[in-house]
Amino acid sequence: AQKITQTQPGMFVQEKEAVTLDCTYDTSDPSYGLFWYKQPSSGEMIFLIYQGSYDQQNATEGRYSLNFQKARKSANLVISASQLGDSAMYFCAMREVNTNAGKSTFGDGTTLTVKP
Amino acid sequence: DGGITQSPKYLFRKEGQNVTLSCEQNLNHDAMYWYRQDPGQGLRLIYYSQIVNDFQKGDIAEGYSVSREKKESFPLTVTSAQKNPTAFYLCASSSEAAQGHGELFFGEGSRLTVL
Numbered sequence: 001a002q003k004i005t006q007t008q009p010g011m012f013v014q015e016k017e018a019v020t021l022d023c024t025y026d027t028s029d030p031s032y033g034l035f036w037y038k039q040p041s042s043g044e045m046i047f048l049i050y051q052g053s054y055d056q057q058n059a060t061e062g063r064y065s066l067n068f069q070k071a072r073k074s075a076n077l078v079i080s081a082s083q084l085g086d087s088a089m090y091f092c093a094m095r096e097v098n099t100n101a102g103k104s105t106f107g108d109g110t111t112l113t114v115k116p
Numbered sequence: 117d118g119g120i121t122q123s124p125k126y127l128f129r130k131e132g133q134n135v136t137l138s139c140e141q142n143l144n145h146d147a148m149y150w151y152r153q154d155p156g157q158g159l160r161l162i163y164y165s166q167i168v169n170d171f172q173k174g175d176i177a178e179g180y181s182v183s184r185e186k187k188e189s190f191p192l193t194v195t196s197a198q199k200n201p202t203a204f205y206l207c208a209s210s211s212e213a214a215q216g217h218g219e220l221f222f223g224e225g226s227r228l229t230v231l
Binding site: 033035037042043044045046047050052091093095097101102103104105106107108109111 | 147149151156157158159160161164166172174204206208210212217218219220221222223224225227
């Protein structure tokens, strides 16, 4: 079974609007971290936001917030006030502390296109 | 500035040749990783190392080899046994002090094309 599932291969959003990128995960490890990375066309991977499995509140970093629903095993990324520079591929990833030696597992990604 | 340096950025190889991709970090991180990315797809783990002189196979290790003789360095060799080596290769590191909750720091990647 896929550990990380991103069901939206591509998404479009109008500049200045908000967009939600979906991510569901599968683990039996009680201790894990969830991450979102951005990959522009240049290829570098940029860390955006982190949510720990024991965190009570949703993580926020500037225009990025993570909608963490633990019971649903969901960790959606919300980008507010989209900018043209947000056009990129976005990856959801998980690190399992106890059951996977802390290795990161990545989803297949969502390509976001911001329209002017 | 601290970071990860990968070289070369672009590499062309003839079939049957081994090539080595360099990855150096000055972040004092214990763990280092090599990922492969095919066009439009996610990252797949090739090899990882959590300590000097020790490394483990990831999900797609066949046709690849690594070494970890120094904390700062984790080179990847793509051997002639790798049947389809054309891909984008990303090296990453993380601080194990975060006990699995730290993010990965990535290099800029190496794009390998087999002619």
